[in-house]
Amino acid sequence: MTSTLNADPAELAKFSDLAHRWWDMNGEFRPLHQINPLRLDWINGICPVTGQQILDVGCGGGILADAMARLGAHVTGIDLSTKALRVAQLHALEAQTPNVQYREVSVEALAVQQPGGFDAVTCMEMLEHVPDPASVVRACAALVRPGGWVFFSTLNRSPKSFLLAIVGAEYVLNLLPRGTHEYAKMIRPSELAGYCRVADLDLRHTRGMEYNPLTKRYWLSADTSVNYLFALQKPADAVL
Structure with a gap:
C-alpha cells in the first residue's frame, strides 16, 4: 500500500476490525442490511441490473454486491479491506451467489485498467470515508461506459445530519459503532454535484x-438533509 493511495489507514482498520460482523443481521452493520432493499430497488428502477456488468466500489462485506448479483447482474466488488473482501467471498461461496467476484484494488487503479468497462457503477456510503472523494468520483466516471449510470450515496454535512447520524445513531440509539462517521468528512449535495460536473x-x-427510531423504519423521500443518493448518467457521446 503506497502513501499516495486514496484511503485513510484508520478508516480501513476500523472496518477491518468489524469485518467478521458484516453478515450479522443484528450486529454493527444492521442498518446497511435494513436500507439495502431500498437502495437496490431505487438502483434497479433506474437502471435494471439483470444482465448488466456492474462495479460496486467500496463493497465491504458484499451486502449490495451480493443482492445485485442475485437479481441477475454480473458484479465486481472492490475494496481495500482484505478482511472485508474475504468475508464477502466466503459469503458468496456459502450462499452460492452467482456472477459475483471481489478484488482488492483501488477504484483509481481499476479506472486505468478498465476504462468504460461497466454498464453501471455503485459507490454507497463510501465517499465520506476517503481523503479525496473527488478522485473517487472521477474514477467512477471513467469506469462507466458512455450512456451508463453511476450511483452514489453519502451523508450531508449539516447540523441535522450531525445530530441524527452521529449523536443519534452512534451515541444515543447505538445503531452504528461510535466513530463510524466524522462530521468534517461529510459531503454537502452541492459539493458532490460539483465533483460530478467536473467528471462529466x-x-x-x-x-x-x-x-x-420509534418504528425503526427507513424510507426514501425528497429530504436530502441527512442521507442522500445521486443517480448520474455519463453522456452517450462521451469519449473514453
Whole structure:
C-alpha cells in the first residue's frame, strides 16, 4: 500500500476490525442490511441490473454486491479491506451467489485498467470515508461506459445530519459503532454535484433517506438533509 493511495489507514482498520460482523443481521452493520432493499430497488428502477456488468466500489462485506448479483447482474466488488473482501467471498461461496467476484484494488487503479468497462457503477456510503472523494468520483466516471449510470450515496454535512447520524445513531440509539462517521468528512449535495460536473456526469435523480427510531423504519423521500443518493448518467457521446 503506497502513501499516495486514496484511503485513510484508520478508516480501513476500523472496518477491518468489524469485518467478521458484516453478515450479522443484528450486529454493527444492521442498518446497511435494513436500507439495502431500498437502495437496490431505487438502483434497479433506474437502471435494471439483470444482465448488466456492474462495479460496486467500496463493497465491504458484499451486502449490495451480493443482492445485485442475485437479481441477475454480473458484479465486481472492490475494496481495500482484505478482511472485508474475504468475508464477502466466503459469503458468496456459502450462499452460492452467482456472477459475483471481489478484488482488492483501488477504484483509481481499476479506472486505468478498465476504462468504460461497466454498464453501471455503485459507490454507497463510501465517499465520506476517503481523503479525496473527488478522485473517487472521477474514477467512477471513467469506469462507466458512455450512456451508463453511476450511483452514489453519502451523508450531508449539516447540523441535522450531525445530530441524527452521529449523536443519534452512534451515541444515543447505538445503531452504528461510535466513530463510524466524522462530521468534517461529510459531503454537502452541492459539493458532490460539483465533483460530478467536473467528471462529466449528468445528475438525473436525487433522493434522501430518512429513519424513524420509534418504528425503526427507513424510507426514501425528497429530504436530502441527512442521507442522500445521486443517480448520474455519463453522456452517450462521451469519449473514453
